[in-house]
Amino acid sequence: EQDKIKPYLEEIARAKQTLNGYEYPILRMEPEELKTHQLFYDQSSGTLLDHNKNLATTIGKESKHTKDIQAFVMAKDGSIYIGTHKGQYDPVSPTLTHASFLGGRPAEMAGMMSIKNGKIQSLSSDSGHYAPEALDMYRGIKKLQESMPEVFSPETKITYYDNTSHNMAISEFVEMMEKPGI
Numbered sequence: 676e677q678d679k680i681k682p683y684l685e686e687i688a689r690a691k692q693t694l695n696g697y698e699y700p701i702l703r704m705e706p707e708e709l710k711t712h713q714l715f716y717d718q719s720s721g722t723l724l725d726h727n728k729n730l731a732t733t734i735g736k737e738s739k740h741t742k743d744i745q746a747f748v749m750a751k752d753g754s755i756y757i758g759t760h761k762g763q764y765d766p767v768s769p770t771l772t773h774a775s776f777l778g779g780r781p782a783e784m785a786g787m788m789s790i791k792n793g794k795i796q797s798l799s800s801d802s803g804h805y806a807p808e809a810l811d812m813y814r815g816i817k818k819l820q821e822s823m824p825e826v827f828s829p830e831t832k833i834t835y836y837d838n839t840s841h842n843m844a845i846s847e848f849v850e851m852m853e854k855p856g857i
Contacts, residue, residue, distance in 0.1 A: 702775040712776065714755040721825025722793025723755075730793040733757070738787060739801065747788040747798075748776040748805070749815050753822050757788060774804040782807075784815030795819075795826050798845075799834040809835050813852040816845060 704712070714731050715724045723731035733745045738760045747757045756776040773785045785805035789796040798816070800807040807815075812835050819826055831845045843851075 702771045703778055704775050709756065709776065712756045712758045714757055716823040716826065717793070720793065721823075723790060723795070723823070723826060724793065731757070731790045732792065733788065733790045741787070743791075744787045744789045744797075746771070746773055746786075746802070748773050748785045748802075749783040749818070750777055751781055751783050753783070753818055757790075772804055773802040779804070783818060784811050786812070794828055795831055796828075797832045797834070800836055801834070807835075809837065809841075809848075809852065813849065816849060820849075 711726050713726055715726075715728075716722075717724050725731045734743050736743065736745050736759050738745050745757045745759050747755060749755050758771050758776070760771055773782075782805050784798075784800070784807050785802035786798060786800045786807060787802075788798055798812065800809075800812050805811075812833060816827075816833070827845050829844070829846065832842060833845050833848045834840060834842045835848075
């Protein structure tokens with residue numbers, strides 16, 4: 676696993692991403708910019724809010740050529756940061772990657788997220804820089820369930836990758852991960 680992550684860590688340290696032999700700059704967020712990507716949980720409504728205190732949404736956004744999603748990272752302290760991959764493979768503009776949010780520091784989980792009306796509709800473990808496994812996603816989901824108990828609906832889905840792609844309800848995923856022998 677470390678061999679898989681090592682090239683990404685080297686890219687983050689250099690603030691350059693390599694693809695097909697070309698180097699592209701990676702965006703490194705300063706604290707002020709990072710604040711504009713943070714989501715907050717409103718306990719009274721059980722919803723996620725953006726930095727302007729509006730209901731968080733990914734509707735109308737696009738990342739990795741997919742509509743209505745954005746890249747997200749959940750820091751070890753439970754803070755969630757979200758943003759659209761921008762400057763993708765532009766030789767001049769720095770690319771927003773998952774590593775842009777935390778500067779490559781460890782994350783609880785990372786991937787792609789869809790939010791509608793302040794509720795998480797779907798999560799995926801689609802992050803090359805953090806390469807989260809099912810266990811990473813499980814730990815992050817459990818942390819969210821404890822700190823943001825109403826942020827998921829019964830319809831919320833998760834997609835995670837190992838040798839294949841798995842797509843299921845969050846509740847089914849948690850139940851599967853909590854079975855003895857997993």
